[in-house]
Amino acid sequence: MLPDVLLGKLAAVAVLSPAVVFAALGAYLLLLRTPSERVVSGVVLSALSLSLVASLVAWGSSVVAPYTFLSVELGHWFEVPGYAFHIVLLVDRLSTTMMVLVSLIALVTGRFSVAYLHREPGFARFFLLLALFSAGMLALVSAGSMDLLFVGWELVGATSVLLVAFFHERAAPARAALRVYITYRLCDVGLLVGAVLMHSLAGSASFGEVFGGAPWPGSAAAIGAPGATALALCLFFAAMGKSAQFPVGTWLPRAMEGPTPSSALFYGAISIHAGVYLMLRAAPVLERSPAASAVVACVGALTAVYGTLVGRVQADVKSALAYATMSQVGIMFVEIGLGYYRLALVHLFAHACLRCLQMLRAPAALRDAQEIRAAHASEPLPHLAIAARVLPASLVRRAYWASLERFQVEVLQQRFIAAPLMRLGQVIDGFERRWVAALSGLAERDEGRAVEAGAPGERAGAAAAAPAPAPQTKGARS
Template identity: 40%
Template sequence: MMPEDKGSDAHAVIKSVNENGATEKEAAEHEAAEEAAENEVAHAAASSEESHSDHFHFRLKFVFDRLSVPFVIMTFVLCGVIAAFASRYLHRDEGFHRFFIYFSFFQLGMILSSVAGTIETLFFGWELVGLSSALLVAFFHDRPAPVANGLRVWAVYRIADAAFLVAALTLHHLSGSGDFDGIAGQGDWPNGTAVLSEGSALFVGCLLLFAAAGKSALVPFSGWLPRAMEGPTPSSAVFYGALSVHLGAFLLLRVSSLLDESLTLRILVILLGLITMVYATMVTRVQTDIKSSLAFSSLTQVSIIVVEIGFGLRYIALIHIIGHACLRTLQLIRAPSLLRDYNSMINAIGAYLPEARAGNVSPTMRSRLYRFAFDRGNLDSLLDEYVVRPFVLAFSWSDRMEQRWTTWLSGQSKSTDDSANEKAGADV
């Protein structure tokens, strides 16, 4: 073989090796690029899922802690007692089955509110309690008074629920989620520390205080509580003596970490409780029917519980709620037997009970205080004028607009106009 042939063969072999190496290198780079692309797609999908979960604010979550467990046990016990009592009390009543349907919605709402781990779960239970409350107030719908009072309760609840909803949206915006664990930060109830700033805690706390005032009939929403006694005695006992009236205080206990963050908010809670306590105590003394008297007595105790929450006595407030709920339930289901119990007491002691003394109050001041208590501080008229009436007018206007739009869309207005024109032509 010639030297030139050997050189050309070596050159060809080197060229072939270089080409094969370049091909393998390109293949490796292509595989690396494909793997990097797959990793990027997977990372993008993972980040998208994480972002979706981060922005998914509305979810159900349940917690069982030192606050929820006693409250849910109390709910089960008292609802069981009231259900057993109502099965006999409303036996053969026309609305027997309707009562237990509303009562089931109420119990479900109370349980959801008790074990709610997020503010949206609590809001869902809060709404069920409000809906069933208004329906049971208007239970005897063949009479105008229960229906009108049910409308009053519904109007107050709607305003309180609006404040609750704004507070929930604000919490989502500030903390990124509606979890009470995220709001309270480190520590279980009642030792949590709020993660919000003082100004944010004050704003959200005021909205929740407004919602609690509407649900627990605190001033200035106290007028609807005695009117809610238009419903059956079992619903009055479990709603406005035991459970529903304490739901506002439960809300304040659940977000008590916000109270620790803002001194101004604590002062507002204490002042509202003290004002309601004085108001309810005065009004209770001039009531002439037992259910209204028990309603304002319940309001007095609830206001004291609110004051305890404002002072940071959370365990005492929880024990107070449980004790007061059990006592008031017994008193309200025994209300129809009041005259019999009173006569039995008189026969037992052999004389009439002594009258209460007026105290060291001048006759002029006494008459003014009596007039204030007798008129219930004119809160009923203020409630009707500035809450119920605008509420009814707004919904009446919406109903008329809906009827006009549906009539126009269905073409009935045109046919009505044509018939009117034909009638006018016939008259001519």
Template identity: 55%
Template sequence: MPLELAAACVFAVVGLPLAALFGVGLPALLGRPLSEPRTAKLVQWSFLLGLAAALVAIFGYVRSGAEDISVSWGTLFEIPGYSFDLAFYVDGLSLTMLTLSIAITGLIGRFSVTYLHREPGFTRFFVLLLVFSLAMRILVMAGSLDFLFFGWELVGLSSTLLIAFFHERKETVRRALAAYVTYRSCDLGLLFGAAWLAHSAGDSSFAKMFGPGRWPFTLAGVDAGPATAVALLLFVAACGKSAQFPVSGWLPRAMEGPTPSSALFYGALSVHAGVYLMLRVAPLLDAAPFARAVIGAIGALTAIHATFAGRTQTDAKNSLAYATITQVGVIFVEISLGLYTIALFHMVGHVVLRTLQFLRAPNAIEDARVRRNLAKGSMTTGDHLEILFPMPVRAPLYAWSLERFHLDTLLSRFVLDPTLTLSRKLGRFENALEKLIRGRIE
């Protein structure tokens, strides 16, 4: 692909949601928000043109013989031994995720126009949707772990704000805080991993970090020791974003936002960001067999835990949430086995399926009633666990599953509550310090 074409496509893909964000957000800040039809048209056109740019990039990439390209927008800042470059990496993996994210976000945006009609937070929802879309595009096309971290954090921020969309409810805000604290705690893994990798490899850019060849058949220019440590740190961040054991409890409780945002974040894109991160650094995993074993074990444990917990849920969205966690755990197992291409196809199929299921969740109960009536009440599903486990084993398993194996309680007691307590104390200290400084100035 010619560098000029790649640069133009990257500019369009990143610039369109940014322009739409200013077009929708600025009038709202000035107290004169756009009407619903104008907001919808502006957002939809930004997604349509962005999708067209992504498809042009794919066409150029395939026609050029699948040649990877790095597009740089310059250096944001530089110090001796380190520079933060605004670089985008165009290859098969990034183009696949880019096209998928734009298509799914655009679809959900169109669905939300009707779903949120006359909702007081209509404009706010689409502002956050555009922020998320921009963040995902940066995340999947970032040319370095440093730049990827920027998109990663924006995804977490927009996710938290959409969980708290109905912020009038106290419980909704608490659950949004739980998700945010989990994100931020686990994101330390990505921060430290990126710093360690930059120190070990001398550069955190993907083009220089990995050797020649197409993904995933490149080689990491890092020794086994640092590769293992960095891979495990990055997996900690992936566990937080993808709701893996033992921090999976926040995702089912994050269904407080509108159904379209649940479909977008916890059925489709955000929950798979951790999968993408592991696929992006797949060559690093090849040099770290111990890290791959840990990833496989955590993925399998997550799938088992989510399967049992999901069978005890009493509403459609929570059942889908645990089904999503189960499949993401299986995808991590595939990654641990080195089946990167299979994991990519599994992820794409799972994103499409869960998006459809979440958007149809309000009708799921009625569909089940219709099927049961057609089967004259004799329809049974999901008996495989009943066959595998006798009643003396099933009973305590289901009892623990009802409590989600107490993971939510442990997470709240040892992570969420201490963090919130520390935040309140720091807030009071800041207020006291501010009063002291003001008193001396006056």
């Protein structure tokens, strides 16, 4: 086992190396000029390689000493009377496993992107966002407090939206990015309220103090059952948005508008599992609240069924993979709700690696399907699924058409959530404009300007309306 000081430095190197590269490369691009593709990719991939090596060493140390629970304080960001934002990293089996996964998938995806995005106008922008995402995700999974986790969470969300809109010259990616952004903003309220609740209930946001120093998954948190239920539900609401759970996960197939490497990185391997990691980290809170665990399991099961039914009728490869990912993540939440935390972690790691490979090979999936069909052209068609043979034909047809329509979830969201919120926002905006105008006197000045501008027009109108003088005849002159 490595000394605690060295283990903490390795964790810091793993998190800070892509962050330093992002800052340096971003400053160079902003102040000087865009370097060559070889330089951009080489710098970013070198930082990710260093992060992977440091993560592997830290993971090996945590495996050799499975009871490792090390908090590494890197200083404090800011301090005000009564509160200090401490930058604390947590090194244990869960965090180091996720650090290895994040570094490995980011490195593989970046190496794939060198050829995939060759001569693309946004080549440097993609690798810059890749470095920022890696730094944010590594900070998220290695955070030792809810405050630092929230910072990483927001960095991951920002880079996700920017990469969905990577091809911003087209309207569809921009609209898809806007939908992802709105969903993230709505659900991230749960994480913000959860952080405030943690401070209020436990007096701290440090995982070591709130969840105890026991190795992951640890024992039940030292919080009362009502407070633990409220905290767990807030965190789960945030996890639902990031991990595309029913009914807020309709943004996932739209997010495939981004480049294939970003789809593999975000929605096949890493970002989509951020909500799963959050609930794994909050396992002591779930142990204190059976009600919240039941909610997590039920929502996960519903998402798994929904994703399976809708994914089986998709006509394009990326949408089918998106719904397949949604269903598998739902199963992970079922495992977490039932208390199988280690099984959920293994499932997460294996699924992320498999789905990343499938996403990267998505452009070649149609050719593979054609080759498979050509090889089995002489064989009889396979039998239908068990459900189709057991259930009534009318029910099967209804389920098929409902799946094609994606169960009208987006329509219901638009009608009962998005449209009322838009109308409410317009009403509030109009009220605010009138209120500000009344307080600042703009309404009176605008009215006066309108009267002044209208005065010449009124005089001209009066002159035009006046009757013309009658023509004088010779008799009248005489």
